[in-house]
Amino acid sequence: MSQEAARPSTADLSERMHLHAYDSVTQWAWGAAVSMAASLGRSLEERPRARLLLSGGSTPAPVYGALARAPLEWNRVDVALVDERWLQPSDPDSNAHLVRETLLRHRAADARFQTITQQGRNIQQTVATANMHARSPADPADVVVLGMGEDGHTASLFPRMLGLEHALGTSAAYVAVDASGCAGAGHLTQRISLTPAGLQSAHTRILLIRGERKRELLDRVVAGDDPLEYPARIALLTPGAVLHVHWCP
Secondary structure, three states: OOOHHHOOOOHHHHEEEEEOOOOOHHHHOOOOOOHHHHHHHHHHHHHHOOOEEEEOOOOOHHHHHHHHOOOOOOOHEEEEEOEEOOOOOOOOOOOOHHHHHHOOOOHHHHEEOOOOOOOOOOOHHHHHHHHHHOOOOOOOOOOEEEEOOOOOOOOOOOOOOOOOHHHOOOOOEEEEEEEOOOHHOOOOOOEEOOOOOHOOOOOOEEEEEEEEHHHHHHHHOOOOOOOOHHHHHHHHHHOOOOOEEEEEE
């Protein structure tokens, strides 16, 4: 993502975002799920398969649970990850485990799930495979679901992280990152993350957040244009689809 192409004026940032506010977690979960299902349904009308990229964390679980019941042709949907910790997919702390436990049930049990990490592959091989899938013209990302940490990170791109500038500027869809020293990463600092280049082609861009603190943080994210300060700004700065933010108190 070049700095010139990716930095509209601050006034433009709010115009690149639609905020969907709900009164309760239940309304939020179903509202976001309906929006995601509608986008996937439109893609399935146009192409043989649709591709859904999901984030981990505790926030999106209710949304994934609601989406699992959507009346889609799930056997034509590929589910993949926005980012992953350097863990095996079966590890309870992995994002793959979260997706299996929350989304890949009910009707969505028929979806095809592509994990990032795989047994017997080192991190360089893992990144290469993720980029191969991302580059496939027959398998473009349709819906990308992002989260935002209280430090302003998104995916596994953390503020002032070592190598963040490279991750923001690379033409690769996925990179290996080292979040050592970043409080928001905890002790699991070796990760693979989607980049702005990987986000750019998505037809639908969604951010799931909850709580007043995240709403206040969103205001700060929208008020500036430096992704090194708040990497979550890539959701607005990256050319392409408008960002749909789904929020509840």
